[in-house]
Amino acid sequence: MTPVLVMRDISKSFGGTTALSAFSLTLEPGRIHALVGENGAGKSTLIKTMTGIYQPDSGEIVIDDRPVTFRGTADAQRAGVAAIYQEPMVFPDLSVAENIFISHQDRPKLINWTTMNDEAAAMIARLGVTLDPRRAAAELTLAEQQTVEIARAISLNVRVLIMDEPSASLSDHEVKRLFGIARALRDQGVAVLYISHRLEEIFALADTVTVMRDGKHISTRPVQEVTQASMIAEMVGRDMAGRFAREPSRDTGERLLNVSNLSRSGAFHDVSFHVNRGEIVCFSGLVGARRTDVGLALFGVEPADSGLVELGGQAVVIANPKQAQALGIAYVSEDRRKLGLAMTEGIAANITLPMLGKYAGAFGWLDRMRELADATAFRKQLNIKAANLTVPVGTLSGGNQQKVMLAKWLNTKPRLLIVDEPTRGIDVGAKAEVHQILRSLAAEGVAVVIISSDLPEVLSLADRVLVMREGRIVGEFAGDAATDEAVMRLAVAAEVA
């Protein structure tokens, strides 16, 4: 069969990080092609390259045997490549029909509503579902909005439809309907690229499976030839040389944090765990397993509905970050830009922000020398590279921003440090430094909780690994007993092979 789209030796890197390295993929019409890989394997970059959001550094994209260049999503759309995501992108105030035809700028200026609604209904019927084209998109369920997005793609004569984790927020019933749509498209000759963490879906739906890891193509096989176990092995298989060394635990055995049956409706349920002083506990799991929500609850950003949190043997209520901070809890967010640092403000000012009271004298007068002295100490301790401590944080590299964020929270002298994705988007050297910082904090008796989607990082740092899936803790390993495959198996809910 002639392939509709071929990606040949595509490479893409950001700064020093390689997201895709000589990646190749062939999509055939009338086939559902599944793509699997760990968090950070490069799936998002691949999709963005296919849809023209990113331009590859090298390699070529071929459609119908002709090399093409996508300068933007409009180019990709014109060539028949479209993508839908976990969160549908619709215009809430427009009707279903208007949403479907939003991209048809070549139509006459006057809108014939009857025709438009009829055509929209026809598009939707092709997907094997029914939906009133006159309804406002805001009234629709998530699944219905997705249907609208898919219909929009069809109206543009889509030939390659990328579905990126489309089932992540859907109920079982809605997932079935989505599968029906995907199959209907396949039978109409569309090439579907289906991306999902739920391995069982892949067996139910896909014809072909491609595994990618660290930006590289690992294997492409007919679905009949793979098992869950073989897929997981390929997803996590790494050279042992690339691993970070483990160090002996500094666990004091003295319990600092005890969490029992913590729940927040719609996020996580019956989460129970403990952390000792000097211990590093890692939360592992897939993106969307609600690990961050547990962290946010402990920091008082989005408090839990029920459950008990004990700190140093005393039951505590944490209603806001200020209270959390007073109790000696610090939370280093995964989102540096939105929640971590004020990018336009200086390094020293960012570091001292949570502790302003410490530097303020009469009338709130700031002791700027003292601020600078403390910031300088952190700069030395954490090896922060910056021209001086008043430059805006936004001018620093990701690794240095991460260190500033750590400095900011270390300055509060926490008893419990929660770090969400401590090394996301930073280079290997800075990563090793951050790991060393976290280890030495544990050595000083701080209880450290790390939320990380980076399995090698978890396996190298953790004294204990807790695996979360869909808002629940589903397993626990001693750090030295945990393996890539065992953790991944629990995270994706595969039955033990």
Next chain:
Amino acid sequence: MRQLRSTLASWEGFLLAVLVLIYLVNALNSAVFLTVGNQINMFQLSVEKIIVALVMTFVIINGEIDLSVASVMGLAACAFGWLVQAGVPGAAAVAIALAIGFLCGAFNAFFIVWFGIPSLVVTLATMIAFRGFARILVEDRGISDFPAWFDRLGQGGFIGPVPFAMVLFAVLAVLAYLLLQRTAFGRKVYFIGANRAVAEYSGLDVKMVKAKIFIASGVVSALAGLLFAARVGAVRGDIASGFELDVITMVLLGGVSIFGGAGTMSGTILAILIVLSMRNGMALQNITGHIQTGVLGVLLILSVMVPIIRETGSRMLARTR
């Protein structure tokens, strides 16, 4: 040398250069410009607006806007006139007018901070409402029999030839500078404006800071309204109408970002001096007020564009590298 270059490269450095240029041109064009009498006159004509500009700097750096300042000025001035006419002693009337400013600010803060309604909407509404109250109190008849000490406050010299309002502005400018640039409160104002979520995650009392700023804005506006009444010696329902735009213009020209988080008090003060000396210089050349306003409009657009042009330029340079 590098110090000098970085000062000039900053927005404040640029404003300073512009200000020196304007002073030079004005001094060369008119023998009157640099006289003490003209300089005092230049400040006195806008002293109420520039006092409000100081507090508006806090509001905008905090990521908000207060459109109701001129209406609060009007309401406080009218309330004062009405009270005096009703036989209330002058000092008590002043106190009540300031209390009204406090309440106006608290009213704004209540809806902005506790209900999360955008300050643009809330203060647009209260701009209309407060002005309405002022007109109800005084209508168009005008009240002008104030106590003699009150008139003297606005019209005579307080220290030598320098009137009270100018001395007050100088004192407030220093205090505002210190508060914004040197205290924990000022630091919070910047961070909340730069990134509210980061401020909240860092345990800052975001709502309290915002409430304080809006209340201060109300009190200072009421004070400015009283000073205006003292200077012109009369109040009317439409007193100080439209002043909010002049105030916001000066603050933005000073390099304060309309998106919050950036700008300095020295920038605002320099912009105030630029606007005043430009208007004064043009007036001395017999250029009409309408043309002066037009020139200021152009200046404001340029002031917003220059940083954008500079940023795009450096981004394009970075891309070619």
